[in-house]
Amino acid sequence: MKANNIETLYTKEQIESRIKELGQQISEDYKDCEDLVLVGILKGSFVFFADLIRHIDKNISCEFMGISSYGSDTKSSGIVQITSDLTSSIKGKDVLIVEDIVDSGLSMDYLRKNFATREPNSVKICSLLNKQENRTSQVDVDYIGFEIPDLFVIGYGLDVAGLYRNLPYIGIYNQDEDR
Ligand code: IMP
Numbered sequence: 129m130k131a132n133n134i135e136t137l138y139t140k141e142q143i144e145s146r147i148k149e150l151g152q153q154i155s156e157d158y159k160d161c162e163d164l165v166l167v168g169i170l171k172g173s174f175v176f177f178a179d180l181i182r183h184i185d186k187n188i189s190c191e192f193m194g195i196s197s198y199g200s201d202t203k204s205s206g207i208v209q210i211t212s213d214l215t216s217s218i219k220g221k222d223v224l225i226v227e228d229i230v231d232s233g234l235s236m237d238y239l240r241k242n243f244a245t246r247e248p249n250s251v252k253i254c255s256l257l258n259k260q261e262n263r264t265s266q267v268d269v270d271y272i273g274f275e276i277p278d279l280f281v282i283g284y285g286l287d288v289a290g291l292y293r294n295l296p297y298i299g300i301y302n303q304d305e306d307r
């Protein structure tokens with residue numbers, strides 16, 4: 129799938145090799161941890177999540193949480209909503225949140241606060257992409273695949289109005305040329 133309104137930012141190969149490194153680092157950092165739960169944030173992180181867990185060399189459990197902060201536009205609505213919750217308790221567990229992209233930081237700030245009330249042993253965040261310059265809520269991202277400027281990107285799980293999640297690469301979406 130190629131279109132003139134999409135410019136490749138990271139190829140399939142670049143993504144693959146960076147995820148391998150992230151997986152190795154996570155395996156090393158959590159090597160003594162007994163109860164590691166990876167929480168994939170739906171929908172955007174499902175592709176990244178599936179690739180990342182296959183590079184983690186230890187026993188983990190997988191959970192998912194649905195969060196929505198965008199409408200059908202490319203700007204955040206500013207309202208975070210839980211659309212589906214975890215299916216088991218994270219009390220006493222080490223939690224690694226797996227996100228597609230941290231932009232304003234609103235979603236991760238909300239989730240960190242929400243998770244804190246559930247008494248986990250630890251909570252860290254792993255995001256494939258980080259748009260630091262757009263931050264309005266202070267959030268530290270512990271593992272970052274790629275730092276990107278303030279561009280709207282799609283593919284590899286990321287969407288615009290629900291589309292393009294199935295692109296095997298990450299592309300810059302140019303709204304003006306999509307008419
Ligand atoms: P935040 O709450 O502003 O940090 O937004 C995080 C969420 O907004 C991400 O999980 C994405 O779902 C969405 N988002 C932010 N930037 C982009 C982008 O460039 N492309 C697609 N989705 C994005």
Ligand code: MG
Binds near residue numbers: 171
């Ligand atoms: Mg998301």
